[in-house]
Amino acid sequence: MPGxxxxxxxxxxxxxxxxxxxxxxxxxxxxxxxxxxKLAKHKELAPSDENWFYTRAASTVRHLYLRGGAGVGSMTxxxxxxxxxxxxxxxxxVGSKNVARKVLQALELLKMxxxxxxxxxxxxxxxxxxxxxIAGQVKPVGPYLKSRFKHVLLQK
Numbered sequence: 001m002p003g004x005x006x007x008x009x010x011x012x013x014x015x016x017x018x019x020x021x022x023x024x025x026x027x028x029x030x031x032x033x034x035x036x037x038k039l040a041k042h043k044e045l046a047p048s049d050e051n052w053f054y055t056r057a058a059s060t061v062r063h064l065y066l067r068g069g070a071g072v073g074s075m076t077x078x079x080x081x082x083x084x085x086x087x088x089x090x091x092x093x094v095g096s097k098n099v100a101r102k103v104l105q106a107l108e109l110l111k112m113x114x115x116x117x118x119x120x121x122x123x124x125x126x127x128x129x130x131x132x133x134i135a136g137q138v139k140p141v142g143p144y145l146k147s148r149f150k151h152v153l154l155q156k
Contacts, residue, residue, distance in 0.1 A: 006065050006131050009138040017138050018058035018131070023051060029106050030054075042083035042093040057103050061112060064123050065131055071120035075100035 006014060022028045034053045038046050049055065056079075063078060064070055070078075079095030104121055107113040112127030123131070 004136045004140050006062060006135045008140045009135045010141050013138050014135055015058045015062060018134050019054040021134055022057055023054045027110055028057060029109055031102055039099055040095040042081055057107060060103050061107060064113060064121060068122040069116050069118060069120040072097055072100045
């Protein structure tokens with residue numbers, strides 16, 4: 001659909017579509033240890049989804065699309081959560097830095113992400129084009145989109 005960006009579609013459907021695209025393309029280098037790793041110190045178990053690396057990569061690319069200049073540290077904060085300490089109060093705990101770093105490195109090999117001179121990583125022009133193309137395949141949501149894309153929606 002012309003003119004649809006990542007901001008116009010449902011984020012869950014977009015991440016599913018992008019992770020399916022990354023898996024189908026076969027270009028994303030997945031580390032050997034993905035089946036035995038825990039994603040954060042506050043987690044009890046490893047992820048139950050065997051394709052979690054593709055989902056994490058798709059989610060990371062989406063976050064970089066929305067806010068460029070995010071690095072490994074900010075990705076650990078995004079994927080952090082509450083660490084329960086038994087009878088002691090719960091506190092925030094960051095996600096795994098190794099997982100965030102390996103995901104960003106794998107996306108750099110795909111030429112979707114590049115290092116930002118101001119720090120962190122940002123999307124390349126090719127990465128932005130790929131994300132907008134995949135977002136065009138996902139159905140847009142929101143009340144204003146019905147009026148914005150009325151001519152396109154009426155054709156179907």
